[in-house]
Amino acid sequence: MARRKPEDDVLGKRGLARFDFCIIGSGAGGGTAAHVLTAAGKNVLVLEAGPNPFPGLDDSAGLPLPLHSNDELKYSLRSFVQQDGFLEPRTFRGDPAGPAAVNEDVNVLPRAVGGAFQHADAKTPRFNAVDFRLKSTIDALIAANPGLMVPGFNDPMSPVANFADWPFTYADLEPFYVEAERLYGVQGKQGDNIFESARSQPYPMPPGVPMYFALLLADGARQVTLPGFGTLNPHAYPAAINSRFYDDRPPCVDCGLCSGFGCPNNSKGSPAVTTLRRALLTGRCQLRFNAQACRLVHDGGHVSGVEYIDGAGRRQSVTADAFMLAASPIESARLCLLSPAPGGAVLGNSSGQLGQNLMFHYQSNVNGFLPRRVHGQRGRAVTHGISDFRGVDPGGETIRLFSGNTRVFLGGICEFGASQGQPISEDGSVYAIRLPVFRGFRARSGTTLKNALRDGALGQHLFGLTMQAEDAPQRTNFVDLDPTYKDVYGLPVPRVTYMPHAYEVAAREFYVPLMMQIVHNAGAPEEKIFLTPTDQQQGAAPSSRHIMGTLRMGNDPGTSVTSGDRPGKKLGQFHDVDNLYACDGSVFPTSAGYNPTLTIIAVALKIAHGIAGTPPETG
Amino acid sequence: MPKLKLPRTLPGPAEPLAPEPPPPSTLLLGRREFLKGLGVVLAALAAPVTGARRAYAAARGRFFTGHEFATLSALCDRVIPPDRDPGARALGAAHYIERMLTAFDHRVPLVFAGGPFSNRNPFPDNDDGTPSRRRPKDAFRHFIPLTRVQEIRWRAELFGSAKVRGADFNDALLGPLTGLRTIYRQSLRQVDQTARAMHGKAFVRLEPAEQDAIFALLDSGPASVRFKADRRRGVTFIDLLIQHTLEGCFGPPEYGGNRRLRGWTMLGLEGDDQPLGYSIFSRAKDGYNERPDHPMSTPNPDELSGPRPISADANSVQDTIIAFTRIFGSG
Numbered sequence: 001m002a003r004r005k006p007e008d009d010v011l012g013k014r015g016l017a018r019f020d021f022c023i024i025g026s027g028a029g030g031g032t033a034a035h036v037l038t039a040a041g042k043n044v045l046v047l048e049a050g051p052n053p054f055p056g057l058d059d060s061a062g063l064p065l066p067l068h069s070n071d072e073l074k075y076s077l078r079s080f081v082q083q084d085g086f087l088e089p090r091t092f093r094g095d096p097a098g099p100a101a102v103n104e105d106v107n108v109l110p111r112a113v114g115g116a117f118q119h120a121d122a123k124t125p126r127f128n129a130v131d132f133r134l135k136s137t138i139d140a141l142i143a144a145n146p147g148l149m150v151p152g153f154n155d156p157m158s159p160v161a162n163f164a165d166w167p168f169t170y171a172d173l174e175p176f177y178v179e180a181e182r183l184y185g186v187q188g189k190q191g192d193n194i195f196e197s198a199r200s201q202p203y204p205m206p207p208g209v210p211m212y213f214a215l216l217l218a219d220g221a222r223q224v225t226l227p228g229f230g231t232l233n234p235h236a237y238p239a240a241i242n243s244r245f246y247d248d249r250p251p252c253v254d255c256g257l258c259s260g261f262g263c264p265n266n267s268k269g270s271p272a273v274t275t276l277r278r279a280l281l282t283g284r285c286q287l288r289f290n291a292q293a294c295r296l297v298h299d300g301g302h303v304s305g306v307e308y309i310d311g312a313g314r315r316q317s318v319t320a321d322a323f324m325l326a327a328s329p330i331e332s333a334r335l336c337l338l339s340p341a342p343g344g345a346v347l348g349n350s351s352g353q354l355g356q357n358l359m360f361h362y363q364s365n366v367n368g369f370l371p372r373r374v375h376g377q378r379g380r381a382v383t384h385g386i387s388d389f390r391g392v393d394p395g396g397e398t399i400r401l402f403s404g405n406t407r408v409f410l411g412g413i414c415e416f417g418a419s420q421g422q423p424i425s426e427d428g429s430v431y432a433i434r435l436p437v438f439r440g441f442r443a444r445s446g447t448t449l450k451n452a453l454r455d456g457a458l459g460q461h462l463f464g465l466t467m468q469a470e471d472a473p474q475r476t477n478f479v480d481l482d483p484t485y486k487d488v489y490g491l492p493v494p495r496v497t498y499m500p501h502a503y504e505v506a507a508r509e510f511y512v513p514l515m516m517q518i519v520h521n522a523g524a525p526e527e528k529i530f531l532t533p534t535d536q537q538q539g540a541a542p543s544s545r546h547i548m549g550t551l552r553m554g555n556d557p558g559t560s561v562t563s564g565d566r567p568g569k570k571l572g573q574f575h576d577v578d579n580l581y582a583c584d585g586s587v588f589p590t591s592a593g594y595n596p597t598l599t600i601i602a603v604a605l606k607i608a609h610g611i612a613g614t615p616p617e618t619g
Numbered sequence: 620m621p622k623l624k625l626p627r628t629l630p631g632p633a634e635p636l637a638p639e640p641p642p643p644s645t646l647l648l649g650r651r652e653f654l655k656g657l658g659v660v661l662a663a664l665a666a667p668v669t670g671a672r673r674a675y676a677a678a679r680g681r682f683f684t685g686h687e688f689a690t691l692s693a694l695c696d697r698v699i700p701p702d703r704d705p706g707a708r709a710l711g712a713a714h715y716i717e718r719m720l721t722a723f724d725h726r727v728p729l730v731f732a733g734g735p736f737s738n739r740n741p742f743p744d745n746d747d748g749t750p751s752r753r754r755p756k757d758a759f760r761h762f763i764p765l766t767r768v769q770e771i772r773w774r775a776e777l778f779g780s781a782k783v784r785g786a787d788f789n790d791a792l793l794g795p796l797t798g799l800r801t802i803y804r805q806s807l808r809q810v811d812q813t814a815r816a817m818h819g820k821a822f823v824r825l826e827p828a829e830q831d832a833i834f835a836l837l838d839s840g841p842a843s844v845r846f847k848a849d850r851r852r853g854v855t856f857i858d859l860l861i862q863h864t865l866e867g868c869f870g871p872p873e874y875g876g877n878r879r880l881r882g883w884t885m886l887g888l889e890g891d892d893q894p895l896g897y898s899i900f901s902r903a904k905d906g907y908n909e910r911p912d913h914p915m916s917t918p919n920p921d922e923l924s925g926p927r928p929i930s931a932d933a934n935s936v937q938d939t940i941i942a943f944t945r946i947f948g949s950g
Binding site: 051053065066067068069070071072073074077078080084086087089102208209210211212215243244245250251252253254255256257262264265290311312313369370371372373375377378379421423424428429430431432433435436438441443444445446447448449450451452453454455456457458460461484485486487488490527528529530531532533537538 | 697698699700702704730731732733734735736737743745758759763766767768769771772775776785786788789792793796831834838854858861862865866869870871874882883885886887888889890891892893894895896897898899900905907909913914915916917918919922925926927929930931932933934935936937938939940941942943944945947
């Protein structure tokens with residue numbers, strides 16, 4: 001096979017001579033920033049470490065169909081766009097004093113043109129208004145309620161977490177949420193979720209067809225009472241998935257292979273087919289893929305260039321006036337760590353918190369086996385959910401107090417889900433390889449295995465809900481460089497040190513019994529309901545795929561890595577490096593209890609518009 | 620919704636789930652002493668292979684000798700045996716495995732099938748919300764060229780990390796990754812050696828019940844006989860064989876298995892369903908039509924009046940999953 005040449009690995013304008021910005025990462029953060037900056041007349045270079053599943057993405061005649069397909073082997077088993085654990089392992093440890101073990105999947109995300117969101121089922125709820133001032137709100141509640149005990153705040157039984165307010169409010173961000181929902185094409189139903197904070201505009205599209213098991217779970221939830229606050233409020237789940245012809249892309253056909261798969265017909269509003277394509281069509285954007293950034297060249301306070309390894313394995317370098325990190329929190333922090341200053345200090349780490357405050361949502365997953373087949377292979381993975389377990393009041397402005405004003409339980413949104421009917425990865429290999437012997441029963445091979453497969457014991461009957469609970473920021477949850485293991489590029493791999501704390505565990509213990517009631521009401525017999533053990537209980541690395549923190553933004557250079565909007569500094573700009581920005585989930589001070597991507601997009605819009613001096617496009 | 624996550628190993632201090640099952644196939648094997656002795660016999664049989672016996676087919680896309688292929692096919696049929704539905708042999712699982720092992724015999728390696736569509740389903744007609752008569756071209760047939768690092772990864776998978784330039788970057792710490800080609804070739808030989816030691820015949824010449832017994836012995840027999848877990852992969856040959864057999868039975872047919880889609884048919888699955896999908900947007904009604912035979916928001920047509928019973932085996936799988944999760948506690 002002919003070797004690829006670097007010039008093959010380019011989308012967009014090839015002849016650009018100089019770049020105002022170099023963005024590292026082409027996903028929700030980087031693609032969004034590229035769109036805003038090029039629309040404002042800037043020349044932008046985007047470096048993407050992964051391959052390109054969107055040939056012809058820069059074709060001005062029309063958006064071609066991608067290489068994505070309904071193919072379980074390609075996605076669930078062969079890592080077509082997922083980060084590969086052999087090529088790029090990570091190491092993980094729960095105990096910061098202990099050794100880290102190599103682990104092929106420490107919350108790895110896809111690396112490909114368009115980033116990780118193309119692999120998600122594109123759920124796009126907003127954060128609540130109170131999420132942007134959670135610390136000051138809880139501090140005030142503690143001051144006003146003498147009996148109130150909050151883990152991570154004033155509970156003597158748990159260490160104090162590192163909460164901080166965001167450097168802007170929900171009202172400041174709301175126009176950018178509107179722009180994000182319009183750019184990415186979000187479906188949803190205004191007023192359906194009573195906990196959603198105030199919207200200035202309706203959803204661009206109505207919800208698509210509901211999934212059968214989701215309707216059962218919604219009915220089940222309506223019969224469950226949250227103590228002191230009445231029955232639960234199921235709602236349509238907002239998603240960046242077309243339910244109509246929108247933005248020259250077709251409606252979703254509910255093909256089913258959605259979570260963990262790229263979209264074959266471009267109805268999923270992922271970054272490649274929305275913002276990145278817009279940027280490429282301006283003639284001011286060049287995207288180099290198969291380009292693994294490996295070092296920022298700098299003098300401590302100013303970045304002059306970036307070195308990367310191209311698709312042929314050669315080391316290249318490129319210069320730009322300014323640089324923007326958008327490689328996702330673990331990789332964005334890692335690039336700083338791979339770029340020590342001449343004296344050895346980590347780039348951008350005058351606060352001492354770079355790489356820290358790493359947050360993953362703390363997922364609780366309650367499942368049941370429904371006697372009828374759930375046929376989760378038809379639909380877009382998740383069509384409904386509940387937000388009652390976020391623990392806020394309707395409107396999302398204030399926090400609920402439980403148990404006579406002595407407790408708060410800040411969990412998160414719950415997705416109603418089911419097996420997607422993948423016979424190899426969700427059924428067969430679970431029965432035959434993952435399950436132990438129980439009472440002499442084993443479905444290892446033979447007629448037993450075949451019978452279980454034909455009935456879809458798991459793949460046609462498993463359904464339930466997953467709570468995406470807030471993960472409290474901790475300085476002791478962090479990423480640094482592993483001292484021993486290398487990736488295929490010869491670079492030290494990221495080492496993740498993480499353990500959950502009392503804040504999120506308390507919410508899990510409070511809400512799980514209610515989650516079990518929902519699954520029971522939806523039709524699962526009591527003996528067919530179970531709580532999936534947490535990653536920690538299983539001795540596994542975190543696997544929520546929701547990754548935030550490491551380059552926290554704030555107005556105090558002593559306690560944050562990137563800046564708020566303050567005199568002399570722009571939002572997202574490093575406090576101590578004059579031409580370096582971050583615009584991915586790494587800047588989040590807290591993780592809230594909602595899927596993060598819409599907020600990543602809205603924050604990237606706010607950061608990029610702040611740099612460009614342009615207003616959000618709200619229609 | 621994330622997939623159900625089940626641990627690969629039991630937690631340390633927890634109680635064992637249940638008493639170990641009786642040693643497999645005691646009826647056929649007789650006494651425990653025989654099993655002990657078998658390990659010695661196998662070690663003696665593991666002699667170097669002569670050049671004459673190494674008459675492997677050199678043709679493009681071929682890796683196994685005729686005898687190896689027949690042995691592999693018989694093993695696949697132990698994983699998914701034929702009954703009222705086809706077994707793994709008839710579904711082409713061994714062909715799938717050989718195609719995987721020879722992926723690099725082709726100009727574009729056969730690793731990632733193309734996209735977006737096969738030609739198995741029509742386009743929707745979005746004017747009236749019905750299936751149209753138009754079908755897409757089959758893009759699955761055209762495999763996607765690998766990037767440089769993807770090629771390193773898949774060559775290491777097949778040929779071993781020590782034999783692929785640029786693939787040995789963690790070998791000093793983790794040990795080399797043994798290539799699947801080596802694993803298959805050596806393991807098939809071990810299967811035959813075990814069959815000959817026990818019955819004096821090649822594996823393929825044994826009755827299915829005898830093959831099942833050897834399969835069980837090699838999977839969970841005494842340590843001297845059963846396959847050992849590969850250090851870097853953490854799994855045994857039987858684990859790999861089961862995994863690849865499932866892939867060959869139920870993956871898209873472009874990878875060489877799932878003949879005539881009978882794997883999917885057996886499971887009642889529709890397989891890849893793009894570009895038609897299950898909900899068809901209609902401009903005329905500014906809304907969607909569902910497909911009555913494959914509904915999305917209502918139960919399957921055969922379960923409208925009540926659930927279709929599941930087999931005792933499927934029920935036991937569900938109960939095993941539940942019992943397994945409960946040993947972790949409810950917290």
